[in-house]
Amino acid sequence: MFDAISAESELTGRFISVTLPEWNPGELEQIATLGFRELKVDCPGEIVATIVAESQSSPFLMQKFCWEICFDNDVEKPSLFGRTRISAEYDLKSMFTRIAQDAGLPIYQKLVAGPQARKERLKRPLKSGEEADIYEATLLAIAETGPLPSISYDDLRSKLSNLLTEMMPQKHEITSALKHLANISLKGGLSSAVDWDEERREVSIADPYLRFFLRWQVRGTAPM
Numbered sequence: 001m002f003d004a005i006s007a008e009s010e011l012t013g014r015f016i017s018v019t020l021p022e023w024n025p026g027e028l029e030q031i032a033t034l035g036f037r038e039l040k041v042d043c044p045g046e047i048v049a050t051i052v053a054e055s056q057s058s059p060f061l062m063q064k065f066c067w068e069i070c071f072d073n074d075v076e077k078p079s080l081f082g083r084t085r086i087s088a089e090y091d092l093k094s095m096f097t098r099i100a101q102d103a104g105l106p107i108y109q110k111l112v113a114g115p116q117a118r119k120e121r122l123k124r125p126l127k128s129g130e131e132a133d134i135y136e137a138t139l140l141a142i143a144e145t146g147p148l149p150s151i152s153y154d155d156l157r158s159k160l161s162n163l164l165t166e167m168m169p170q171k172h173e174i175t176s177a178l179k180h181l182a183n184i185s186l187k188g189g190l191s192s193a194v195d196w197d198e199e200r201r202e203v204s205i206a207d208p209y210l211r212f213f214l215r216w217q218v219r220g221t222a223p224m
Contacts (some may be wrong), residue, residue, distance in 0.1 A: 022057040040078045043086040056208035104213020124167045134177045143214035153201040
């Protein structure tokens with residue numbers, strides 16, 4: 001948020017940072033409650049609670065979930081012949097997986113490709129039986145945290161250690177990868193994707209779509 005001052009010192013004193021709070025669960029729930037009410041849709045409370053929890057505090061993802069539920073149940077407008085009831089067996093996992101593929105894939109592809117390299121990158125063996133270079137392994141480790149919006153370096157390194165069978169990267173290799181991921185995010189206009197704070201030793205993933213993709217497309221085991 002302070003990139004402008006860093007680039008142009010004359011902006012010092014002429015700049016104010018305004019932090020917009022994330023939507024809380026109660027506010028996100030209102031999107032479903034009010035919308036389904038207008039459409040005369042009865043949606044089980046456990047489904048609403050789940051989509052709130054999976055929305056990554058994003059009203060846009062919450063709206064998308066509600067739209068998909070309506071689409072899958074042929075709800076286009078309020079029924080003239082009673083109310084539409086959503087089954088408690090509605091396949092949320094399939095919906096989340098489908099939406100994640102559409103929402104966060106472009107961002108992830110730019111990050112996992114890493115910076116241009118003159119030689120082939122070293123592949124490290126994963127406990128899953130596959131291999132990954134430092135950038136893919138780092139994103140896997142971020143995903144294994146939840147992913148959380150903010151992750152300490154120590155937590156990230158711990159997750160990385162749990163993923164690899166051997167050839168654990170050195171500290172400078174991990175921080176170098178994080179710096180490159182942050183630079184790719186910044187240059188690609190995706191500054192909220194991955195940010196590395198050297199002083200606080202903390203990784204931030206502010207983009208809810210990237211977090212959602214990492215959760216439903218990258219994590220080794222499905223969260224539901």
